[in-house]
Amino acid sequence: MDREALLRLLAEEPGAAFEACGDAIRAGADFVVWDHTIPADELTQMYARRAKHLAKIGNPMLGGAEALEQLEASGDRPLRTGEAKIEDPPTHFQLFLTADASRVVACIGIDQR
Template identity: 40%
Template sequence: MTRDDLAAMLAEQTPACDPARGALLTGGTFVVWDGLVPANRVAATYRARLRITQKRGQPTLALAKTVEILRSAGDELLRIGRVDTADRTWTFMLFLNATATTVLACTGVDATQNETTD
């Protein structure tokens, strides 16, 4: 998958898609992993991350919306991707369909804050 292919898939799924697309188009790094994971498992992980980031006051983009989209996808198999801004201040997690042809959801987190667990 090319940078331009991935950027074209980032539409209006969540409010984090536009900044993720911008990061891709301005030199950010990206990866889409090969493995598949059920959406409901990822939803549980990101629901916990939502609670942690809220507790810390860590800025996020569309994390609650992404959790809802993932929950609604049930046991659908997904691929996971990641985009980092060129300056590494934001990390965006992308959730794509199993064939990596559609982005279902995207969330961003401010990477300038320490991400250790409490």
């Protein structure tokens, strides 16, 4: 997926994590969207555990609650995953897209400090 296509998809969705990820990509963040898919229910379980851990250590996920709701609403549909990373401030964005990569279903931002 090219940078402009991903920026268009991120701009279609409301939310602080989508906006922050778009800003990071526009500023030159490294990013990737993988071709393989993972069932949304598996992603829901995985990221619910991560959200609990991050909250426990005092580092909540930007857009985490909304992302978990969207993943849960996706049932067992296959989703692609992707990521974007910036160095200043060090932030990891986790992306969840439809199997055909026509929509970003959810986005999470995690402060890496």
